[in-house]
Amino acid sequence: MFSGQRLRDLREKQAKTQADVALVLGINRASYASWELGRAKPNQANLEKLAALFEVEATYFESEYAIVHPYLQLNASNKLKAEDYVENLLEAQVAAETKSKVVPLFAVQVLDQVPLSAGFGEVYYDEQSFQTVYTDQEYSYDFASFIQGDSMEPKYFDGEVALFDDDGFDYDGAVYAISLNGRAYIKRVYREPEGYRIVSFNSDYADMFAGPEDDFRIVGKVIGHFRPVEEV
Template identity: 30%
Template sequence: MFAKNLKFLREKHNMEQLDLAKKLGRKSSSSVSEWEKGKYTPKLKVLNEISKLFNVDIDKLMNIDLSSGDENKNIVTIYNQLNIERQTKVYNYAQHELEEQNKIIDINEIREKQGIYLQSKVSAGTGILDLDPTYGETITYNGEIPNHYDLAFLVSGNSMTPTFEDGEVIFVEKYPNPINGAIMVVQIDDKAYIKKVYLEKDNLRLVSLNQDYDDILADGTNNIRIVGKVVF
């Protein structure tokens, strides 16, 4: 519901995604775009900022279809202009549609009940070793799930913002070799990272999207393992 409400409120206030991003202190619109796609939900601090910006209670922002209020007003206005006979037809049709709707199983509810298995955490910061499968857990997930993936990880750190936030779930397709320029999960010695990967003459360079972080270089003296490529 949050994704739909965010897009509704942004468009209602005549904002582009970049306009909203800047009001929230972000340099690009990528996070706003991913929020509206339902890929993930921002942290509570950001939710509070959005709530204040649009003057909407957080509970309503997360759980109530805010766009339905405007739609309902239009429906009632049109309905009241109909004569009694036509109002009766509209009511009977709406009643039938409601009965049919109640028979449908929401595929999103099924997905939430199934959940996804998180293999572990990968660092979007200075590196954290947490690829041991014994650390995994099953969680419910409300965002979009790729048609094909092999592993799911939880991002730890903020070096890949704004594309990947701390605490966000990422999906990975196993791939044993580095792909130049791709975002991949890589283990260097006893640390695992999510970074952009670049092949150089004697090095493997791991690059953060957040410019506050330095590149990480690995060479023949390191134990390098390519876990896989992040899929969107």
């Protein structure tokens, strides 16, 4: 491929101006400048004129010349050495590029037996076990749990991990992990005179209410959520 940069470097090395070269070739300076800028390339006739003017081979202006020309002068043994070197150099480059693209993953311990339902509720277990999942972002949190169901869509989705702090009720309308009559949920919560109104984002789900007679408590407030990254 024709290289305008090689042409420019050679012209400057021989202390010629663009106007000097254009005059010899019988073209205007702007046309010649477009070759050096890579906006156009000379036809075969002008390429041969350039080669004669600069006393080089016509192939000198190809971008591959600096590699191909010396290679062709090597004997068979040295050609093999050159090929091996280039192959090893390329492998090292690919390995370095691959390494630079590796995204660090952070482990999150998720309550495995307390799936917080974004739906109709799951049993709240006293005995807790954990499952390790991974995310490409580091979080600060008190505990984490999986989300199940679609009642909190389009903000929280089934299969995501919700992250919580355990400071209790903060303000109306925040999203909390709650325990209601032995079932765990993730819902928006509003305090009312007779108890708590429990609301989904998805309008297909009716509001719930926790009164004085219900076994209700705030487990934690949602401070983040993410879709786990599969470890490779």
